[in-house]
Amino acid sequence: MSDDRKSSKRPRHPGYFNRSKDKSDGPAARHFGPRKAAEKNPDQLWIYGVHAVAAVLGNPRRTVLRLLATQNAVARLKEEGANVPAHEDVAPRDLDRLLGAEAVHQGVAVEVAPLEPLALDDLGEAKLIVVLDQVTDPHNVGAILRSAVAFGADALVVTGRHAPAETGVLAKAASGALELIHVVEVPNLARALDELGDLGFTRVGLDSEGDHVIEEAMGGERIALVLGAEGKGLRRLTREKCDVVARLDMPGAIKSLNVSNAAVLSLYLARRHLGAPAKG
Structure with missing residues:
Protein backbone atom coordinates (compact mmCIF):
# COMPACT_ATOMS: atom_id res chain seq x y z
CA MET A 1 0.00 0.00 0.00
CA SER A 2 1.35 3.45 -0.95
CA ASP A 3 2.33 5.77 1.87
CA ASP A 4 -0.06 8.32 0.30
CA ARG A 5 -3.04 6.23 1.28
CA LYS A 6 -4.77 6.66 4.59
CA SER A 7 -7.10 4.55 6.68
CA SER A 8 -10.55 3.95 5.19
CA LYS A 9 -12.17 5.45 8.29
CA ARG A 10 -14.42 8.28 7.10
CA PRO A 11 -14.60 11.83 8.47
CA ARG A 12 -17.73 12.95 10.28
CA HIS A 13 -18.10 16.70 9.87
CA PRO A 14 -21.14 17.56 7.75
CA GLY A 15 -22.13 21.14 7.02
CA TYR A 16 -24.42 22.83 4.52
CA PHE A 17 -24.62 23.65 0.81
CA ASN A 18 -25.73 27.19 1.63
CA ARG A 19 -23.08 29.71 2.49
CA SER A 20 -25.25 31.99 4.60
CA LYS A 21 -23.60 34.94 6.30
CA ASP A 22 -25.93 34.49 9.26
CA LYS A 23 -23.65 32.77 11.76
CA SER A 24 -26.59 31.55 13.81
CA ASP A 25 -27.52 29.32 10.88
CA GLY A 26 -24.02 27.96 10.30
CA PRO A 27 -22.70 24.48 11.10
CA ALA A 28 -21.36 25.47 14.51
CA ALA A 29 -24.92 26.27 15.61
CA ARG A 30 -26.12 22.73 14.78
CA HIS A 31 -25.72 19.56 16.79
CA PHE A 32 -23.50 18.05 14.11
CA GLY A 33 -20.50 19.87 15.62
CA PRO A 34 -17.93 22.18 14.01
CA ARG A 35 -16.10 21.65 10.78
CA LYS A 36 -12.44 20.78 10.67
CA ALA A 37 -10.06 23.73 10.88
CA ALA A 38 -9.26 23.50 7.18
CA GLU A 39 -12.95 23.98 6.26
CA LYS A 40 -14.05 26.85 8.48
CA ASN A 41 -13.78 29.57 5.85
CA PRO A 42 -17.03 29.61 3.80
CA ASP A 43 -15.27 31.35 0.90
CA GLN A 44 -12.83 28.52 0.29
CA LEU A 45 -12.61 24.81 0.90
CA TRP A 46 -10.23 21.90 0.57
CA ILE A 47 -11.08 18.99 -1.71
CA TYR A 48 -8.92 15.90 -1.46
CA GLY A 49 -8.44 12.47 -2.99
CA VAL A 50 -7.10 11.69 -6.46
CA HIS A 51 -10.43 11.30 -8.29
CA ALA A 52 -12.03 14.32 -6.65
CA VAL A 53 -9.01 16.57 -7.28
CA ALA A 54 -8.64 15.39 -10.88
CA ALA A 55 -12.28 16.33 -11.48
CA VAL A 56 -11.69 19.76 -9.92
CA LEU A 57 -8.72 20.40 -12.20
CA GLY A 58 -10.86 19.53 -15.21
CA ASN A 59 -13.76 21.79 -14.23
CA PRO A 60 -13.56 25.26 -15.84
CA ARG A 61 -16.16 26.55 -13.35
CA ARG A 62 -13.74 26.02 -10.47
CA THR A 63 -11.33 28.65 -9.16
CA VAL A 64 -8.25 26.81 -7.92
CA LEU A 65 -6.40 28.70 -5.19
CA ARG A 66 -3.74 26.23 -4.15
CA LEU A 67 -2.68 22.65 -4.90
CA LEU A 68 -0.74 20.50 -2.43
CA ALA A 69 0.50 17.10 -3.59
CA THR A 70 3.08 14.39 -3.03
CA GLN A 71 5.15 13.21 -5.98
CA ASN A 72 3.18 9.96 -6.08
CA ALA A 73 -0.11 11.84 -6.15
CA VAL A 74 1.05 14.10 -9.00
CA ALA A 75 1.90 11.00 -11.03
CA ARG A 76 -1.53 9.52 -10.31
CA LEU A 77 -3.28 12.76 -11.28
CA LYS A 78 -1.47 12.70 -14.61
CA GLU A 79 -2.51 9.07 -15.08
CA GLU A 80 -6.10 10.28 -14.63
CA GLY A 81 -5.53 12.73 -17.48
CA ALA A 82 -5.47 15.82 -15.28
CA ASN A 83 -3.58 18.93 -16.36
CA VAL A 84 -1.60 19.54 -13.15
CA PRO A 85 -0.82 23.22 -12.54
CA ALA A 86 1.95 24.60 -10.36
CA HIS A 87 1.74 22.93 -6.97
CA GLU A 88 3.43 22.70 -3.60
CA ASP A 89 5.31 19.48 -2.84
CA VAL A 90 4.23 18.07 0.52
CA ALA A 91 4.52 14.91 2.58
CA PRO A 92 1.44 12.89 3.62
CA ARG A 93 1.88 14.04 7.21
CA ASP A 94 1.51 17.68 6.07
CA LEU A 95 -1.93 16.86 4.68
CA ASP A 96 -2.79 14.93 7.84
CA ARG A 97 -2.17 18.07 9.86
CA LEU A 98 -4.19 20.21 7.45
CA LEU A 99 -7.20 17.95 6.93
CA GLY A 100 -7.22 15.70 9.97
CA ALA A 101 -5.65 12.28 10.28
CA GLU A 102 -8.89 10.53 9.30
CA ALA A 103 -9.15 12.21 5.87
CA VAL A 104 -8.52 9.78 3.00
CA HIS A 105 -6.50 12.31 1.02
CA GLN A 106 -4.29 9.94 -1.05
CA GLY A 107 -1.52 12.51 -0.97
CA VAL A 108 -3.31 15.42 -2.64
CA ALA A 109 -5.56 18.34 -1.70
CA VAL A 110 -6.70 21.40 -3.60
CA GLU A 111 -8.02 24.64 -2.14
CA VAL A 112 -10.85 26.07 -4.21
CA ALA A 113 -13.62 28.63 -4.13
CA PRO A 114 -17.08 27.06 -3.70
CA LEU A 115 -19.18 26.55 -6.81
CA GLU A 116 -22.02 29.00 -7.19
CA PRO A 117 -25.41 27.24 -6.89
CA LEU A 118 -27.88 27.72 -9.73
CA ALA A 119 -31.57 28.66 -9.70
Whole structure:
Protein backbone atom coordinates (compact mmCIF):
# COMPACT_ATOMS: atom_id res chain seq x y z
CA MET A 1 0.00 0.00 0.00
CA SER A 2 1.35 3.45 -0.95
CA ASP A 3 2.33 5.77 1.87
CA ASP A 4 -0.06 8.32 0.30
CA ARG A 5 -3.04 6.23 1.28
CA LYS A 6 -4.77 6.66 4.59
CA SER A 7 -7.10 4.55 6.68
CA SER A 8 -10.55 3.95 5.19
CA LYS A 9 -12.17 5.45 8.29
CA ARG A 10 -14.42 8.28 7.10
CA PRO A 11 -14.60 11.83 8.47
CA ARG A 12 -17.73 12.95 10.28
CA HIS A 13 -18.10 16.70 9.87
CA PRO A 14 -21.14 17.56 7.75
CA GLY A 15 -22.13 21.14 7.02
CA TYR A 16 -24.42 22.83 4.52
CA PHE A 17 -24.62 23.65 0.81
CA ASN A 18 -25.73 27.19 1.63
CA ARG A 19 -23.08 29.71 2.49
CA SER A 20 -25.25 31.99 4.60
CA LYS A 21 -23.60 34.94 6.30
CA ASP A 22 -25.93 34.49 9.26
CA LYS A 23 -23.65 32.77 11.76
CA SER A 24 -26.59 31.55 13.81
CA ASP A 25 -27.52 29.32 10.88
CA GLY A 26 -24.02 27.96 10.30
CA PRO A 27 -22.70 24.48 11.10
CA ALA A 28 -21.36 25.47 14.51
CA ALA A 29 -24.92 26.27 15.61
CA ARG A 30 -26.12 22.73 14.78
CA HIS A 31 -25.72 19.56 16.79
CA PHE A 32 -23.50 18.05 14.11
CA GLY A 33 -20.50 19.87 15.62
CA PRO A 34 -17.93 22.18 14.01
CA ARG A 35 -16.10 21.65 10.78
CA LYS A 36 -12.44 20.78 10.67
CA ALA A 37 -10.06 23.73 10.88
CA ALA A 38 -9.26 23.50 7.18
CA GLU A 39 -12.95 23.98 6.26
CA LYS A 40 -14.05 26.85 8.48
CA ASN A 41 -13.78 29.57 5.85
CA PRO A 42 -17.03 29.61 3.80
CA ASP A 43 -15.27 31.35 0.90
CA GLN A 44 -12.83 28.52 0.29
CA LEU A 45 -12.61 24.81 0.90
CA TRP A 46 -10.23 21.90 0.57
CA ILE A 47 -11.08 18.99 -1.71
CA TYR A 48 -8.92 15.90 -1.46
CA GLY A 49 -8.44 12.47 -2.99
CA VAL A 50 -7.10 11.69 -6.46
CA HIS A 51 -10.43 11.30 -8.29
CA ALA A 52 -12.03 14.32 -6.65
CA VAL A 53 -9.01 16.57 -7.28
CA ALA A 54 -8.64 15.39 -10.88
CA ALA A 55 -12.28 16.33 -11.48
CA VAL A 56 -11.69 19.76 -9.92
CA LEU A 57 -8.72 20.40 -12.20
CA GLY A 58 -10.86 19.53 -15.21
CA ASN A 59 -13.76 21.79 -14.23
CA PRO A 60 -13.56 25.26 -15.84
CA ARG A 61 -16.16 26.55 -13.35
CA ARG A 62 -13.74 26.02 -10.47
CA THR A 63 -11.33 28.65 -9.16
CA VAL A 64 -8.25 26.81 -7.92
CA LEU A 65 -6.40 28.70 -5.19
CA ARG A 66 -3.74 26.23 -4.15
CA LEU A 67 -2.68 22.65 -4.90
CA LEU A 68 -0.74 20.50 -2.43
CA ALA A 69 0.50 17.10 -3.59
CA THR A 70 3.08 14.39 -3.03
CA GLN A 71 5.15 13.21 -5.98
CA ASN A 72 3.18 9.96 -6.08
CA ALA A 73 -0.11 11.84 -6.15
CA VAL A 74 1.05 14.10 -9.00
CA ALA A 75 1.90 11.00 -11.03
CA ARG A 76 -1.53 9.52 -10.31
CA LEU A 77 -3.28 12.76 -11.28
CA LYS A 78 -1.47 12.70 -14.61
CA GLU A 79 -2.51 9.07 -15.08
CA GLU A 80 -6.10 10.28 -14.63
CA GLY A 81 -5.53 12.73 -17.48
CA ALA A 82 -5.47 15.82 -15.28
CA ASN A 83 -3.58 18.93 -16.36
CA VAL A 84 -1.60 19.54 -13.15
CA PRO A 85 -0.82 23.22 -12.54
CA ALA A 86 1.95 24.60 -10.36
CA HIS A 87 1.74 22.93 -6.97
CA GLU A 88 3.43 22.70 -3.60
CA ASP A 89 5.31 19.48 -2.84
CA VAL A 90 4.23 18.07 0.52
CA ALA A 91 4.52 14.91 2.58
CA PRO A 92 1.44 12.89 3.62
CA ARG A 93 1.88 14.04 7.21
CA ASP A 94 1.51 17.68 6.07
CA LEU A 95 -1.93 16.86 4.68
CA ASP A 96 -2.79 14.93 7.84
CA ARG A 97 -2.17 18.07 9.86
CA LEU A 98 -4.19 20.21 7.45
CA LEU A 99 -7.20 17.95 6.93
CA GLY A 100 -7.22 15.70 9.97
CA ALA A 101 -5.65 12.28 10.28
CA GLU A 102 -8.89 10.53 9.30
CA ALA A 103 -9.15 12.21 5.87
CA VAL A 104 -8.52 9.78 3.00
CA HIS A 105 -6.50 12.31 1.02
CA GLN A 106 -4.29 9.94 -1.05
CA GLY A 107 -1.52 12.51 -0.97
CA VAL A 108 -3.31 15.42 -2.64
CA ALA A 109 -5.56 18.34 -1.70
CA VAL A 110 -6.70 21.40 -3.60
CA GLU A 111 -8.02 24.64 -2.14
CA VAL A 112 -10.85 26.07 -4.21
CA ALA A 113 -13.62 28.63 -4.13
CA PRO A 114 -17.08 27.06 -3.70
CA LEU A 115 -19.18 26.55 -6.81
CA GLU A 116 -22.02 29.00 -7.19
CA PRO A 117 -25.41 27.24 -6.89
CA LEU A 118 -27.88 27.72 -9.73
CA ALA A 119 -31.57 28.66 -9.70
CA LEU A 120 -34.44 26.58 -11.09
CA ASP A 121 -34.60 28.99 -14.03
CA ASP A 122 -31.14 27.76 -15.03
CA LEU A 123 -32.32 24.17 -15.63
CA GLY A 124 -32.99 24.84 -19.30
CA GLU A 125 -33.97 21.65 -21.12
CA ALA A 126 -33.22 19.34 -18.21
CA LYS A 127 -35.11 16.05 -18.34
CA LEU A 128 -34.08 14.30 -15.13
CA ILE A 129 -33.32 15.88 -11.77
CA VAL A 130 -33.00 14.69 -8.18
CA VAL A 131 -34.63 16.66 -5.36
CA LEU A 132 -33.48 16.14 -1.76
CA ASP A 133 -35.84 16.82 1.14
CA GLN A 134 -33.53 17.47 4.10
CA VAL A 135 -31.05 14.70 3.31
CA THR A 136 -28.18 15.77 5.54
CA ASP A 137 -25.50 13.07 5.55
CA PRO A 138 -22.63 14.11 3.24
CA HIS A 139 -21.69 10.50 2.46
CA ASN A 140 -25.23 9.78 1.28
CA VAL A 141 -25.39 12.98 -0.75
CA GLY A 142 -22.00 12.23 -2.27
CA ALA A 143 -23.17 8.77 -3.29
CA ILE A 144 -26.37 10.25 -4.74
CA LEU A 145 -24.33 12.77 -6.75
CA ARG A 146 -22.22 9.97 -8.16
CA SER A 147 -25.27 7.91 -9.15
CA ALA A 148 -26.99 10.98 -10.62
CA VAL A 149 -24.02 11.62 -12.89
CA ALA A 150 -23.79 7.94 -13.83
CA PHE A 151 -27.43 7.92 -15.00
CA GLY A 152 -27.25 11.24 -16.83
CA ALA A 153 -29.26 13.38 -14.41
CA ASP A 154 -29.07 17.09 -15.15
CA ALA A 155 -29.17 18.59 -11.65
CA LEU A 156 -29.50 18.06 -7.93
CA VAL A 157 -31.96 20.33 -6.09
CA VAL A 158 -31.40 21.08 -2.41
CA THR A 159 -32.72 23.60 0.08
CA GLY A 160 -30.61 26.39 1.52
CA ARG A 161 -30.97 24.82 4.94
CA HIS A 162 -30.92 21.18 6.02
CA ALA A 163 -28.50 20.01 3.35
CA PRO A 164 -24.82 19.09 3.62
CA ALA A 165 -22.26 21.68 2.66
CA GLU A 166 -19.91 21.59 -0.26
CA THR A 167 -16.99 20.19 1.75
CA GLY A 168 -14.06 17.88 1.19
CA VAL A 169 -16.04 15.05 2.79
CA LEU A 170 -18.88 15.47 0.31
CA ALA A 171 -16.54 15.85 -2.67
CA LYS A 172 -14.57 12.73 -1.68
CA ALA A 173 -17.77 10.70 -1.31
CA ALA A 174 -18.93 11.94 -4.72
CA SER A 175 -15.58 10.86 -6.27
CA GLY A 176 -15.54 13.73 -8.77
CA ALA A 177 -19.29 13.88 -9.46
CA LEU A 178 -19.64 17.24 -7.68
CA GLU A 179 -17.80 18.80 -10.62
CA LEU A 180 -20.01 17.11 -13.24
CA ILE A 181 -23.56 18.06 -12.24
CA HIS A 182 -25.34 21.32 -11.48
CA VAL A 183 -26.51 21.96 -7.94
CA VAL A 184 -29.66 24.08 -7.63
CA GLU A 185 -30.30 25.72 -4.27
CA VAL A 186 -33.86 26.78 -3.37
CA PRO A 187 -35.12 28.64 -0.30
CA ASN A 188 -38.42 26.73 -0.06
CA LEU A 189 -38.86 23.17 -1.29
CA ALA A 190 -42.66 23.24 -1.53
CA ARG A 191 -42.59 26.28 -3.80
CA ALA A 192 -39.78 24.75 -5.83
CA LEU A 193 -41.86 21.60 -6.39
CA ASP A 194 -44.75 23.79 -7.54
CA GLU A 195 -42.43 25.46 -10.03
CA LEU A 196 -41.11 22.13 -11.25
CA GLY A 197 -44.68 21.02 -11.85
CA ASP A 198 -45.28 24.19 -13.89
CA LEU A 199 -42.16 23.38 -15.89
CA GLY A 200 -43.65 20.01 -16.86
CA PHE A 201 -41.81 17.69 -14.48
CA THR A 202 -43.54 14.60 -13.14
CA ARG A 203 -42.67 14.78 -9.45
CA VAL A 204 -42.08 11.23 -8.19
CA GLY A 205 -41.67 10.96 -4.42
CA LEU A 206 -40.05 7.87 -2.92
CA ASP A 207 -41.50 6.48 0.28
CA SER A 208 -41.72 2.95 1.68
CA GLU A 209 -45.44 3.56 2.29
CA GLY A 210 -46.13 4.90 -1.21
CA ASP A 211 -49.40 3.99 -2.93
CA HIS A 212 -47.76 2.94 -6.20
CA VAL A 213 -44.87 0.67 -7.12
CA ILE A 214 -42.07 2.72 -8.59
CA GLU A 215 -41.99 0.82 -11.89
CA GLU A 216 -45.48 2.16 -12.61
CA ALA A 217 -44.83 5.69 -11.33
CA MET A 218 -42.55 7.00 -14.07
CA GLY A 219 -44.37 9.20 -16.56
CA GLY A 220 -44.02 12.23 -18.78
CA GLU A 221 -41.03 13.64 -20.60
CA ARG A 222 -39.39 15.27 -17.57
CA ILE A 223 -38.95 13.58 -14.18
CA ALA A 224 -38.03 14.96 -10.77
CA LEU A 225 -37.18 12.23 -8.26
CA VAL A 226 -37.88 13.42 -4.72
CA LEU A 227 -35.98 11.67 -1.92
CA GLY A 228 -36.61 12.12 1.78
CA ALA A 229 -34.30 12.44 4.75
CA GLU A 230 -32.65 9.48 6.42
CA GLY A 231 -35.03 7.98 8.96
CA LYS A 232 -38.08 10.24 8.61
CA GLY A 233 -38.53 10.19 4.84
CA LEU A 234 -40.54 12.79 2.95
CA ARG A 235 -42.20 15.56 4.93
CA ARG A 236 -45.98 15.82 4.70
CA LEU A 237 -46.03 18.95 2.52
CA THR A 238 -43.38 17.49 0.23
CA ARG A 239 -45.51 14.38 -0.27
CA GLU A 240 -48.53 16.52 -1.10
CA LYS A 241 -46.58 18.38 -3.79
CA CYS A 242 -45.58 15.16 -5.58
CA ASP A 243 -47.66 13.89 -8.50
CA VAL A 244 -47.15 10.33 -7.29
CA VAL A 245 -45.59 8.77 -4.19
CA ALA A 246 -44.05 5.42 -5.01
CA ARG A 247 -42.46 2.57 -3.11
CA LEU A 248 -39.80 0.03 -3.92
CA ASP A 249 -41.44 -3.38 -3.53
CA MET A 250 -39.04 -5.67 -1.67
CA PRO A 251 -39.89 -9.24 -0.75
CA GLY A 252 -37.41 -9.50 2.12
CA ALA A 253 -37.82 -8.71 5.81
CA ILE A 254 -36.34 -5.22 5.37
CA LYS A 255 -38.76 -2.93 3.54
CA SER A 256 -36.73 0.23 3.11
CA LEU A 257 -33.29 1.10 1.76
CA ASN A 258 -30.68 3.70 2.53
CA VAL A 259 -31.56 6.87 0.60
CA SER A 260 -28.49 6.59 -1.64
CA ASN A 261 -29.40 3.01 -2.59
CA ALA A 262 -33.00 4.01 -3.29
CA ALA A 263 -31.65 6.80 -5.49
CA VAL A 264 -29.72 4.33 -7.65
CA LEU A 265 -32.78 2.19 -8.34
CA SER A 266 -35.08 5.13 -9.02
CA LEU A 267 -32.53 6.81 -11.31
CA TYR A 268 -32.18 3.60 -13.29
CA LEU A 269 -35.95 3.31 -13.76
CA ALA A 270 -36.34 6.99 -14.61
CA ARG A 271 -33.55 6.85 -17.17
CA ARG A 272 -35.03 3.69 -18.72
CA HIS A 273 -38.36 5.53 -19.05
CA LEU A 274 -36.80 8.66 -20.55
CA GLY A 275 -34.31 6.86 -22.76
CA ALA A 276 -30.57 7.44 -23.03
CA PRO A 277 -29.34 10.98 -22.32
CA ALA A 278 -28.27 13.14 -25.25
CA LYS A 279 -24.57 13.03 -26.01
CA GLY A 280 -22.81 16.28 -25.11
